[in-house]
Amino acid sequence: MAKLKWGMIGGGEGSQIGPAHRLGAQADGLFEFTAGALDHRADVGREYARRLGVPADRAYGDWQEMLAGERTRDDRVDLVTVATPNSTHFEITKAFLEAGFNVLCEKPMTMQVDEGEEIVRIAEATGKICAVNYCYSAYPMVRQARAMVAAGEIGKVRLVVTNFSHGHHGDATDADNPRVRWRYDPAMAGVSGQFADCGIHALHMASFICGDAVEKLSADFASTIASRELEDDAMVNFRMARGTVGRLWTSSVAIGRQHGFDIQVFGETGGLRWHSEQPNQLIYTPVGGRTQIIEKGEGGLHEDAQRMSRVSIAHPEGFPLAVANIYCDLADAIRGQVRDGLPDASDGLRSMAAVHAAVASAKADGAWVDARPPMFR
Amino acid sequence: MAKLKWGMIGGGEGSQIGPAHRLGAQADGLFEFTAGALDHRADVGREYARRLGVPADRAYGDWQEMLAGERTRDDRVDLVTVATPNSTHFEITKAFLEAGFNVLCEKPMTMQVDEGEEIVRIAEATGKICAVNYCYSAYPMVRQARAMVAAGEIGKVRLVVTNFSHGHHGDATDADNPRVRWRYDPAMAGVSGQFADCGIHALHMASFICGDAVEKLSADFASTIASRELEDDAMVNFRMARGTVGRLWTSSVAIGRQHGFDIQVFGETGGLRWHSEQPNQLIYTPVGGRTQIIEKGEGGLHEDAQRMSRVSIAHPEGFPLAVANIYCDLADAIRGQVRDGLPDASDGLRSMAAVHAAVASAKADGAWVDARPPMFR
Amino acid sequence: MAKLKWGMIGGGEGSQIGPAHRLGAQADGLFEFTAGALDHRADVGREYARRLGVPADRAYGDWQEMLAGERTRDDRVDLVTVATPNSTHFEITKAFLEAGFNVLCEKPMTMQVDEGEEIVRIAEATGKICAVNYCYSAYPMVRQARAMVAAGEIGKVRLVVTNFSHGHHGDATDADNPRVRWRYDPAMAGVSGQFADCGIHALHMASFICGDAVEKLSADFASTIASRELEDDAMVNFRMARGTVGRLWTSSVAIGRQHGFDIQVFGETGGLRWHSEQPNQLIYTPVGGRTQIIEKGEGGLHEDAQRMSRVSIAHPEGFPLAVANIYCDLADAIRGQVRDGLPDASDGLRSMAAVHAAVASAKADGAWVDARPPMFR
Amino acid sequence: MAKLKWGMIGGGEGSQIGPAHRLGAQADGLFEFTAGALDHRADVGREYARRLGVPADRAYGDWQEMLAGERTRDDRVDLVTVATPNSTHFEITKAFLEAGFNVLCEKPMTMQVDEGEEIVRIAEATGKICAVNYCYSAYPMVRQARAMVAAGEIGKVRLVVTNFSHGHHGDATDADNPRVRWRYDPAMAGVSGQFADCGIHALHMASFICGDAVEKLSADFASTIASRELEDDAMVNFRMARGTVGRLWTSSVAIGRQHGFDIQVFGETGGLRWHSEQPNQLIYTPVGGRTQIIEKGEGGLHEDAQRMSRVSIAHPEGFPLAVANIYCDLADAIRGQVRDGLPDASDGLRSMAAVHAAVASAKADGAWVDARPPMFR
Incomplete structure (x- = not known):
């Protein structure tokens, strides 16, 4: 071929x-x-x-x-x-x-x-x-989480909690470094700093795993380094269309966190946890039962999770191969086999609507704001 | 004696x-x-x-x-x-x-x-x-964190992020169990459920480690199990007197988290992390440097951290001995040597003021509310 | 009372x-x-x-x-x-x-x-x-492991692997410190250094959890700091009465390990892992299934594991309370209720026989030596 | 190009x-x-x-x-x-x-x-x-470990301890599966089972990181599943040319370990630990100091560790990219720039000599055997 x-x-x-x-x-x-x-x-x-x-x-x-x-x-x-x-x-x-x-x-x-x-x-x-x-949505174990939710394996989702917090912009003496500064300058970064940079990955993943859309949100933004016009730390509470409560913290001044992107999804009959620094495992707890470690490559995973893994169990696959999974699905799509889950323009649009909603909310002291793009209301 | x-x-x-x-x-x-x-x-x-x-x-x-x-x-x-x-x-x-x-x-x-x-x-x-x-404030490594902050070892504190989230009330089929139900019934629990039960431990610890007081807050409460009148999940954003930004998540429906009490403190020159399930370690990252693991019992700890440890390095000391540390300080206080850090009535009062402020904020869609007791304003 | x-x-x-x-x-x-x-x-x-x-x-x-x-x-x-x-x-x-x-x-x-x-x-x-x-045998989750083995929950035990390795004697410049030196001086420590000091804890635990006795062993000793007459690092292979293969590594020069006492038990139908630095969890994997985290205090634990825990799930209990469990069983025994599992003189004797066997083996280039006390042969 | x-x-x-x-x-x-x-x-x-x-x-x-x-x-x-x-x-x-x-x-x-x-x-x-x-030798943090040893950052190496133990062949009911069985059949696998399959990765890495060669060894082999002619569990003690003590455990019946390949290197002035399931971190403890977490992609790493990493800090890179690093070095070598560290025929030869030495030792009850190929003696 x-x-x-x-x-x-x-x-x-x-x-x-x-x-x-x-x-x-x-x-x-x-x-x-x-x-x-x-x-x-x-x-x-x-x-x-x-x-x-x-x-x-x-x-x-x-x-x-x-x-x-x-x-x-x-x-x-x-x-x-x-x-x-x-x-x-x-x-x-x-x-x-x-x-x-x-x-x-x-x-x-x-x-x-x-x-x-x-x-x-x-x-x-x-x-x-x-x-x-x-x-990040193309990590095998993120797909496993999404498939488990879709299959009802944790019941109706009550709560999703996600963080994308690192500390790589936490050094005030480095704040004028051009590679850092532009992210907090509205002229280059737009209306939002850290939330637009990292937060939307977490917000997308919440929607992706839950199979649900963010409806409204309330945001608290902070610029912890005084020279920054845009936020370097943000907390966003949200609600999804099916009633799920959402909590998202994102920061670039969390010194000591390297790549602190994680997500926890809590449903009526179980909970799931995933962390981007150990992406090959998904932690699952059935209500009333013991916590289990689901491994990439183990038998019986959902189809998407199997398809997106290349090497056998416990041989770690990392970030570049998650990107490669996006390209695999693109190759399939170009050849006519559209895969469910490939993030598309509607995802990009929803993110931008959420960014603007969060900025508006933060300016209004955390007032709840509609986070949907007008065309999807 | x-x-x-x-x-x-x-x-x-x-x-x-x-x-x-x-x-x-x-x-x-x-x-x-x-x-x-x-x-x-x-x-x-x-x-x-x-x-x-x-x-x-x-x-x-x-x-x-x-x-x-x-x-x-x-x-x-x-x-x-x-x-x-x-x-x-x-x-x-x-x-x-x-x-x-x-x-x-x-x-x-x-x-x-x-x-x-x-x-x-x-x-x-x-x-x-x-x-x-x-x-919890009497764990040796919590004392170490407090002493490091007081000594300026992480600089001015910008941000404190704390969670106290477990899943032990996440089973809807067990919601009418009297040992669970009362916590969500205003007749017995008062104005708040999970925040008053666990959240105030986290809020106290934020103040304790930072050596600062909560001034105002904004809360988002949820009752994820329909029969519950009081919240089983809460997010509270807050600000402290010296400007520190605070974020606190507490939940009792986070299925799979056992005793998810942790705190992260981020200052201008470093970050600290502590987790109650591994209480004998404190994770410290100086800005621009490597993450270090500080162990209970190692040489050179601050005085309080040394005093509150009984057995040598890496022999774990757990929750009952943290309580014992409170009693040790009480014995000293009764005999006339008052130890800095013993939580007292003013801490109990501040917690109650925060609980009522959070309830008021949650009812007002997250409006920011003064969290100080009237006598301390 | x-x-x-x-x-x-x-x-x-x-x-x-x-x-x-x-x-x-x-x-x-x-x-x-x-x-x-x-x-x-x-x-x-x-x-x-x-x-x-x-x-x-x-x-x-x-x-x-x-x-x-x-x-x-x-x-x-x-x-x-x-x-x-x-x-x-x-x-x-x-x-x-x-x-x-x-x-x-x-x-x-x-x-x-x-x-x-x-x-x-x-x-x-x-x-x-x-x-x-x-x-260490009185930690609740060690008791759980022992009870699981006794109940056949991991099948016949094939293999037990245990380490007790720390690095607290790894500094050659501190080797003459009297608190360190005596452990490697035959005049004070006897025939063995690190194996007699820490290794026998691990060997006892292997027997304790497996419910079996060490029969023979082969040892490799090393004194990695030249001034030491006795070993500061040892590897001991052994066989138990029911055929279980054993492997035990102990070291005091493993710089960076704080309290590296852990044990892994592998049977025909499952595996168990326990680590003294996180003593409140037992890791269990049924053959062909997912790894599960068993928590101290969870429902359905074996009786001994329940009895030896004082506070609720995920509130850590540490080393001093394991010692307290020994005293609890002693109180019961003094009052006439002898508890299974209390380590006694026969355990002390078996340890000493193993120490002398290991020394003899190490001197004979690892020859296999009977590790049983004469009276138990 | x-x-x-x-x-x-x-x-x-x-x-x-x-x-x-x-x-x-x-x-x-x-x-x-x-x-x-x-x-x-x-x-x-x-x-x-x-x-x-x-x-x-x-x-x-x-x-x-x-x-x-x-x-x-x-x-x-x-x-x-x-x-x-x-x-x-x-x-x-x-x-x-x-x-x-x-x-x-x-x-x-x-x-x-x-x-x-x-x-x-x-x-x-x-x-x-x-x-x-x-x-595995081409993981960035393995290269960092090797470079640190070469630069004397942990002093003369006293001790290296490595394990490559998994449980994927631990199910006796699956022992006749042809994908499993051949590994324990001398007709197909040769003189050794698990040691030749996984152990030699660990032995190579010990030499690779220490920059030293194995001289002699003593082995204890076990076939824990009766139908197996070759060993499914092995312990090998060894000594390197510069006197370093080595300990290597490998198993395929360690149920619950997924990809348990790890290595610990202990020198006179520090210790290092690396684990293949979290390959992007190297744990380092200077003697008398605190344990530090070295992250792939952080500033100041040794040249090889930098060269072998593609994406920024804390974005995990896994097994396939370690293999890709081998190919990168091969491309350079084909074009004339031979990189230090590319494993070559002499490494393959040394492994085979060690396998045969281990088999001979195991048959002789653990007698110490020269592990060097004749041409390198």
Whole structure:
């Protein structure tokens, strides 16, 4: 089976997310790295793309050039990954979708809610795939959790509690480092800092595992380092459509937490816990029973959890392979087999609606605010 | 050195907290179990007290009888522990204080804020000790955390995050079990369920470690089991006097969490974590440095942490010995050496003010409410 | 019920094990600290005993004085704990047993195998209790493990693997510290260093949980710090009477391990794991099934595990309360209810036979040696 | 930069190790899957290779056909991976090396010591790369451990303790399953079962991290399931050239352990611990100091540890990316930059010598046996 052709915009040398996409696209041998516009400095980007094996004529200087170059080819790329600075996601994703390309967009998909709605409409109109990289949802044991909830194995979900808290921006003496500062500057990051950066991963996962949508929320934001305009710590309480109570804490000043993304889901007949630092295990407790450790690769897992694991039990699979799972599902989708669970434009839109709702709530002292995008109300 | 004489009210056979107090009072050989009114059934209580070694003439039928019996003796008990149902704590504590006894009261000290203020005034007026059993604060590594904060070892505290969440009331089919039901019935539990039961331990510890007081809060309460009038899950955001941001989650429906009491304290130059299920370790991360495991019993701990440990490093000391540490400090206090950190009536009062503030906030959709007792504003 | 009268020999101020015995004897209110000869310096010991509440006339200058003083009293102590330097255990234990006292002896019970056999015979002849403080066996979850094995819940035991490895003697610059040095000096420690000090706890626990006896062993000893005559690291392979394969590693130079005592038991239909640093949990995996966490205090535990726990689930109970469980069983035994599982002189003897066998094996390059005491062959 | 051309022998559909090699070779975009003889059933293997994207004319029916086909091409594959049944590794590796191919051989490289010596000589003579897939050595934090030891950060190494124990062959009712049985059948597995299968990974890692070679060993083997001719549990004590004491336990009947590969290294001034189930952390304790958690991706790691990590701190990287690190080093080596630490034929040879030594020792009741290959004595 011939490989699919893949192109990336952004993700240049030294970027944090670029390697994850290249590993994700290539690990399973499903995509050939065929085109790229990897850097805002045209020459640098072209040279880096060539170094990574992209043919010289498809190593582009910017996304506009790539769009122009690829749209006219018979062998155009099957998938474009957008991994540029956040504020450009909307424009690029829109342009490629409209030109008939399938797109995987990094989060956040857009900066504004109406932009998000526009992307949703364009994706529908063109019939093209518009996926958003909520890659944590593609860990095998996250899929197991989702499938267990869907199968009623913990009963109706009462409560979901999730945290995405790290301490990597906790050093005030490093706050002016440009790699840190932009995240708290509205000119670059938009209306929200830490919640938009990490919180929406946690919020997406709550919806993803529960199979439910956030309806309303109440937020408490704090900028614990005085020079920051945007929040570096946030607590968001929420309610989902089926009544589930939600609690989400996110922080970038939690010194000592490395990658503190975890989720706990409590239903009428059981509880589940998952932690991104030990992603190959899912902790399950049936009501009145003992806590059990469910291992990636054990017998009898739900289908999605099996499909998304490559090596045998207790051989850990990590973050890059979760990204690879997104690419596996994209390859299937491009070939016509759409997999349930691939995060798409509606997820990207819901996140943006939640970000704006949280900002509004935080400004209103925690007043409860509708978190749904207008088009989904 | 002769032992001090100790009496207990409540804590009868089969009670949960009674054994902890008996172990706590006796473990270090500081108190002799001298008097007791252990059960609301007079005969049962007398018989049980005698079985536990209390002299027959000081095995009382009820607290009034014990008060009458003890107040006239020359060898009256040096300390009375009040471990009766919550709604009686105020009345009994007040009576014994006024009669000149030192009291250790189980939490909550009172049901009402004004009652709490009254106890504070009586304790001041009589000069007697009125301690409240926030026993988690007497774990050696909690003391180490407090001392590190006080010494500036993590800088100004920006953020404190604490949880006290278990799942032992998560079974709806067991919700009518009287041992569970009363906690969610206002007639017995007062204005709050889970927050008043467990949340105030976490809130006390936040104040204790930070050396700071809660000023205002915003609460989101949920009764996830429909038959419950009071909350079984609560999220409380708060702010402390020195500006620290606080986040507190407490739940009794978090199925699979056994004793999920933990606290994280994040300052300008470091972070600390402590978990009650592994109480002999404190996790410390200096900003920009590696996470370190501080062990109970290691060299160089702060004085309080050393004093409150009995056996050598890595020999675990658990909950009963934390209670015993409270009794050690009480013995010192009775003999005139008042130890910093012994939780007292002002702590009991602050808790009750916070409970009422949280209830008011939850009813007002999370509005921010002053959490200070009137007398401390 | 009147308290039993308890006396201690050794365990003076600053000793490591003294506090554990005092807590153990007093925590449950079963024993009154009535007599003591606590220090080899007579005056120091008397003064310390009085400070701890021992009546002045029973604060003795040495064990001979205590023996003379107590044997003639009508109200003689019900139990004597021997916590003196190892080389004196035999002599003191023998003397008190022969005088009709019940004894709890610290390990090692003797230095020689024939001495051990003599103690066993004397205990039998006098009918007095001679217990040995293998206190780890009195943790509730160790009892649960033993009961599960006895009930066949993991099938025939194939394999037991246990470690007792710490790093507290790993600093060569501290090797001449008298508190460390004596353990590796044959003049004070006897034929074995680390194996006799810690290894025999692990070996006892293997026998205890499996309900089986060690038959033969092969040892590899190392003195990793050159100045040490005795071993600071040892590996012992063994076989038990019913064919179980055993593996035991013990070390005092394992820098970074604090209290690394753990045991794993693998049977035909399941496996168990327990770790002394988290003693309130037992990890159980049925063959072909998921790993489960068994919690101290959960419903349905075996009787011994229930009896030996004082406070509710997930409130940790630590080392001092394991020692207290030994004293609880001693109180019962003194009153005529002998509990299965109380470690006695035969355990002390088996340990000493194993120590001498291990030394012989290590000297013979790991040759397999009979580990049974002659009287049990 | 053009991709290198890669071929694989074995690793057919459903094999355990095949996916790890494909992920490893492709993840970083360094190798193109160009040729393969994947299955002992020629048609099945050809079809599977084509499905995986191998050109039809290089999808071979067996290794002989592949050797014949590739050796005459100008664009012959740059690297051949040998992932066939163990007993064929020698023959295939020899043939490809002699034909001038670079080879990555699965472990064990050979079944006999003299075969191993032959491979070493051929590799030297041809100047071709002969790597052996001790892939655990390519985890970033294993490299960090090795570099710390080399830099003297824990002083002279006194002791190394390693385990590779799982329970996946612990079910006697599954012992006749062909996927399990062959490992304990000398006709297929050779002289050793579990030690040759898993133990040699642990033994390699001990040498790898310590930068030292095993000199002699003493083994205790057990077949805990009666029908097994070869051992399913083994303990091996060893000594290294610089005097380090070694202890290695390996088991396949340790029910409940999933992937229990861990290593502890204790030196004069510090200790290190690493566990394959949490491979992104290295636990370090300086003598007299606190235990520290070293995280993959943190600042200041040794060069190899940095180079072998792809995504930022606390984003876990797992087993497939450790294999990918082997392929990265192979790509560098093929292009002329030989990396220190790539496991090669001498490692494969040393393992086989250790296996035969352990078997001999076990048969001689644990007698100490020279574990070095004759050519390295």
